[in-house]
Amino acid sequence: MAKAKWSALPTQTLRAGEGFSLADFDASATPGWSAGKAAAEKFMAARGELLSELQERFFANAKEGDPRKLLLVVQGLDTAGKGGIARHVLGMVDPQGVQLASFGVPTEEERAHHYLWRIERALPTPGKIGLFDRSHYEDVLVVRVENLVPQDVWEPRYEEINAWERNLVENENFTIIKVALMPSHAEQSVRLAERLARRDKWWKYNPSDVDTREKWPDYLEAYQAVLDRTSTDVAPWYVVPADHKWYARLAVTELLTQALIGFEQEWPVPEWDLTTEKKRLRSTMTKEERKATQAALDGTKKKVKGAIADFEKAVAKAVKGR
Ligand code: ADP
Numbered sequence: 001m002a003k004a005k006w007s008a009l010p011t012q013t014l015r016a017g018e019g020f021s022l023a024d025f026d027a028s029a030t031p032g033w034s035a036g037k038a039a040a041e042k043f044m045a046a047r048g049e050l051l052s053e054l055q056e057r058f059f060a061n062a063k064e065g066d067p068r069k070l071l072l073v074v075q076g077l078d079t080a081g082k083g084g085i086a087r088h089v090l091g092m093v094d095p096q097g098v099q100l101a102s103f104g105v106p107t108e109e110e111r112a113h114h115y116l117w118r119i120e121r122a123l124p125t126p127g128k129i130g131l132f133d134r135s136h137y138e139d140v141l142v143v144r145v146e147n148l149v150p151q152d153v154w155e156p157r158y159e160e161i162n163a164w165e166r167n168l169v170e171n172e173n174f175t176i177i178k179v180a181l182m183p184s185h186a187e188q189s190v191r192l193a194e195r196l197a198r199r200d201k202w203w204k205y206n207p208s209d210v211d212t213r214e215k216w217p218d219y220l221e222a223y224q225a226v227l228d229r230t231s232t233d234v235a236p237w238y239v240v241p242a243d244h245k246w247y248a249r250l251a252v253t254e255l256l257t258q259a260l261i262g263f264e265q266e267w268p269v270p271e272w273d274l275t276t277e278k279k280r281l282r283s284t285m286t287k288e289e290r291k292a293t294q295a296a297l298d299g300t301k302k303k304v305k306g307a308i309a310d311f312e313k314a315v316a317k318a319v320k321g322r
Contacts, residue, residue, distance in 0.1 A: 004035030004043055010251040011258050016180075016227040016237040022220050027184035028243040033250065040250045047253050048092030054260035055093045055129060057267060062127025064268040067173040070259060071123065071130040072252075075137050075226075076181030077219060078209045079191035080242050081249075082133050085181070088249045089256065090131055099124040102133040115139040115157070116164060126173070129256065136161055137178075137226055144225075145218045158229040169234040175262075176235040177255050180223060181242040185216055 013031040033040060058070070074082050090098045101122035110118045116136055124130025140161070144154050168174040183191070192209055195201040212219070231237040238255055242248045285293065 004033075004039035006032045006254065007034065008032040009258065010238060010240070010254050014238040014240055014251060014255075016231040016239050020227055020231075020239065022182070022224045022227070022239075025182060025239065025241070027182050027187065027241045029241045030244060030247045031241070033247060037244070037246045040246050044246075044250050044253055047250075047257055051253060051257045051260065052093045054257065054263075054265075055097045057265045058129075058260060058263060059094075059097050059127040060268050061265045062125075066265070067126050068263060069124055069126050069130065069172070069174045070128075070256075071132065071168075071174055071176045072256060073132045073135045073137070073176065073178040074181065074252075075135060075141070075179070075223075076242065077183065077188065077216075078212055079188050079195075080181035080183050081245050082181060084245055084249060085179075085252050086131060086133060089253050090129065092253070093129065097128055098131060099128045100131045100133065103135055103138060116160075123168075123174075136164075137230075140226060141219070141222045144222045145215055158225070161230055162232055162235075165230075165232065165235040175259050177259055178231075178235060178237045179252055179255065180227065180237055180239045181248055182223075182239055183242040185213075187243040188213060 008031070010032060035043075058066075058068075062068070074085050076082050086100060090100070099122075103118065103122075106115075106118065119132075119136045122130075122132070140154055140157050143149055144151075165176055169176060192205070192213070195205040227237050227239065238251075240248045240251050282290065
């Protein structure tokens, strides 16, 4: 059997462009992937290895002064699977390479500042994948639906957010990927019911989840406005069908992987001289240590060579498939 792969990448199929309508959105679809769940999980594991390598290159280059930064914004209604993205997608890379920030109801201190204050403070540093679990978009979503501030306050925020993001991309070396996870109303009922049915899920349940669910049409309208008004050329939205968790995770993995592939980063070239350093290290070894070290190197050489070749092949393939 041929190996399953994307027929069209999420960078193309999920991007919210002009005329995108949430009302017509099929949350159970799996755009670009027809091979099903088992194949997706296998593919994702391989992708995870690539993602992890690319993140390490990203980190290594940042250490050498590459100023580029990467931010993944994840929004979604309750039960959309935001936590699963953190666990299952970002969980595939080194935790030291991830900068996670969650945004809940603003604290008193946060409320005393402009709504972008707490967001700015959480922006990732170069070399790390910044993950926002909820974001500044709550300030035009929950805030709008729940009338937490009057319309003349939230209305100008769309433009303000666009300008703020544009500055990050054009002047602060950011790449921004915005993901809206969209489950169907029916799937949300199953997920909420599951939470109530299971003792170990009660902690995830909040009675206000049902209040929010009752306002589903209002939230859809607010999300539609976000997609219409803030999916820009510099920071586009990707709307991810989220009824199949495996698909949502696969798609977000691909979006991240493609962004890092786009950075085209080699391993940094060291400033020190390899031959000199090898000699210096050797001069500190006893005779026995030299022997043991040589034996260990002989054993790993083949393995390392093979792994590098595999990785280079995977990157070349991924670039071709873009
Ligand atoms: P989650 O539901 O994502 O697991 P929490 O239980 O901490 O996490 O919920 C976060 C809550 O904070 C959500 O109800 C969200 O709407 C709310 N929230 C986030 N940002 C804001 C904001 N700027 N203003 C008001 N409420 C917010």
